[in-house]
Amino acid sequence: xxxxxxxxxxxxxxxxxxxxxxxxxxxxxxxxxxxxxxxxxxxxxxxxxxxxxxxxxxxxxxxxxxxxxxxxxxxxxxxxxxxxxxxxxxxxxxxxxxxxxxxxxxxxxxxxxxxxxxxxxxxxxx
Amino acid sequence: xxxxxxxxxxxxxxxxxxxxxxxxxxxxxxxxxxxxxxxxxxxxxxxxxxxxxxxxxxxxxxxxxxxxxxxxxxxxxxxxxxxxxxxxxxxxxxxxxxxxxxxxxxxxxxxxxxxxxxxxxxxxxxxxxxxxxxxxxxxxxxxxxxxxxxxxxxxxxxxxxxxxxxxxxxxxxxxxxxxxxxxxxxxxxxxxxxxxxxxxxxxxxxxxxxxxxxxxxxxxxxxxxxxxxxxxxxxxxxxxxxxxxxxxxxxxxxx
Numbered sequence: 100x101x102x103x104x105x106x107x108x109x110x111x112x113x114x115x116x117x118x119x120x121x122x123x124x125x126x127x128x129x130x131x132x133x134x135x136x137x138x139x140x141x142x143x144x145x146x147x148x149x150x151x152x153x154x155x156x157x158x159x160x161x162x163x164x165x166x167x168x169x170x171x172x173x174x175x176x177x178x179x180x181x182x183x184x185x186x187x188x189x190x191x192x193x194x195x196x197x198x199x200x201x202x203x204x205x206x207x208x209x210x211x212x213x214x215x216x217x218x219x220x221x222x223x224x225x
Numbered sequence: 226x227x228x229x230x231x232x233x234x235x236x237x238x239x240x241x242x243x244x245x246x247x248x249x250x251x252x253x254x255x256x257x258x259x260x261x262x263x264x265x266x267x268x269x270x271x272x273x274x275x276x277x278x279x280x281x282x283x284x285x286x287x288x289x290x291x292x293x294x295x296x297x298x299x300x301x302x303x304x305x306x307x308x309x310x311x312x313x314x315x316x317x318x319x320x321x322x323x324x325x326x327x328x329x330x331x332x333x334x335x336x337x338x339x340x341x342x343x344x345x346x347x348x349x350x351x352x353x354x355x356x357x358x359x360x361x362x363x364x365x366x367x368x369x370x371x372x373x374x375x376x377x378x379x380x381x382x383x384x385x386x387x388x389x390x391x392x393x394x395x396x397x398x399x400x401x402x403x404x405x406x407x408x409x410x411x412x413x414x415x416x417x418x419x420x421x422x423x424x425x426x427x428x429x430x431x432x433x434x435x436x437x438x439x440x441x442x443x444x445x446x447x448x449x450x451x452x453x454x455x456x457x458x459x460x461x462x463x464x465x466x467x468x469x470x471x472x473x474x475x476x477x478x479x480x
Contacts, residue, residue: 147433147436147437148433148436148437167392167393167394170394171394180401181397181398181400181401182398182401182402183398184395184398186459188434188437188455189473190473190477191437192434192437192449192450192451192454192455192473192476192477193454193455193458193468193470193472193473193476194455194458194459194462194468195458195470195473196458196461196462196467196468197392197394197462198392198462198467199467199470203470204470207470207473207474208470208473208474217437219433219434219436219437221426221429221430221433222402222426223425223426223427223429223430
């Protein structure tokens, strides 16, 4: 079991997070397993407003990655137009600054081994 | 008089006369009309004066408890009598590749980067003091972020420098549309020129935030919100104003 985890940990791709769930309806991994992943955190991404829904909602992301990196990843995944921005919310009411790392946000707002992030796509900046 | 029957024409004339106002005023007018039309078409969030004041007071109490330096100022004008301010000094790095990007083609851009003088001024970080003011706009029924910034020698941060100082993740959006970002405006209370984060779509943005809820959870609507903090944490980082995570935690605990 631990060997398997090490193997998946070794395959961390800097370009994109590791997909841990292929179908949105399947069961999420158990909290214990997620916590033991060491340097990764399970992030659950939920669309808000007219933002496209991501086929794979659950991602294991390196703890040291910044929120800005997650935003960039979503923008690429949902194919944002250049004039559009993506904002992320925790607790459905607070947008963490892009230079805060995922670990900090998980420690403040995460629960049961995962962190729920809502994303919205907008043209607004003000 | 036969004029009574021709009322539509009179209204048309009235509109035309309004739009013949000076450029800035009419731009603002169009912007307001556009946002009102959007309000009619899409959902928008109307922040009332009362909610703004309550949210501002909550923000101040959190700020005081974590030592974040936000201050509440009172003034007498209209229904809202307060605004928030914060001053902070940042080490600002201007992105060197920004220079001339929109004007020059690739070859010329390389020449710019080779230029030692350009690089030395652009890539080194300098201390810049930002002053942020959050005010309520009755016209937009939304909070508006005003800010000004000056370097250590006292000269003001130019719009070009502000563009160049934006974090990498906002550069793409800026390149696509830089003119709907900030406008230089007179500060409504201090009457000094300030940059204003464009409030056109603040209502829409706040409506989006409101939609942001967990549909699966039964207590979906029991979310404790502070729209001012939600909005400020969204748009603040664009102009170097980071809102610490403690605000998000405190609001949740405030029930």
